[in-house]
Amino acid sequence: xxxxxxxxxxxxxxxxxxxxxxxxxxxxxxxxxxxxxxxxxxxxxxxxxxxxxxxxxxxxxxxxxxxxxxxxxxxxxxxxxxxxxxxxxxxxxxxxxx
Numbered sequence: 001x002x003x004x005x006x007x008x009x010x011x012x013x014x015x016x017x018x019x020x021x022x023x024x025x026x027x028x029x030x031x032x033x034x035x036x037x038x039x040x041x042x043x044x045x046x047x048x049x050x051x052x053x054x055x056x057x058x059x060x061x062x063x064x065x066x067x068x069x070x071x072x073x074x075x076x077x078x079x080x081x082x083x084x085x086x087x088x089x090x091x092x093x094x095x096x097x098x
Contacts, residue, residue: 008081009081011077012073013070013077015073016038019033019037020070024066031065034069038068039072040069040072041065041068
């Protein structure tokens with residue numbers, strides 16, 4: 001159980017949840033923190049704006065934003081951990097030249 005607290009795939013989604021809860025509380029009414037902390041939301045901003053105007057339910061749109069935010073940070077954490085484990089395996093495979 002202690003090992004999970006050392007993983008980015010745990011901490012990045014936790015921070016994402018905190019940003020989403022802050023936004024849900026109404027403090028980030030312009031969604032600035034939400035968009036500035038998620039590269040995918042910034043990249044897909046024109047498509048999301050079109051989607052927003054075509055949807056009737058504001059809450060459903062917010063949960064789409066939260067889902068993209070959370071999943072993107074979970075994926076970033078998993079990708080970074082995979083890259084770090086790959087690098088550590090590569091460094092252990094090299095024979096030492098003594």
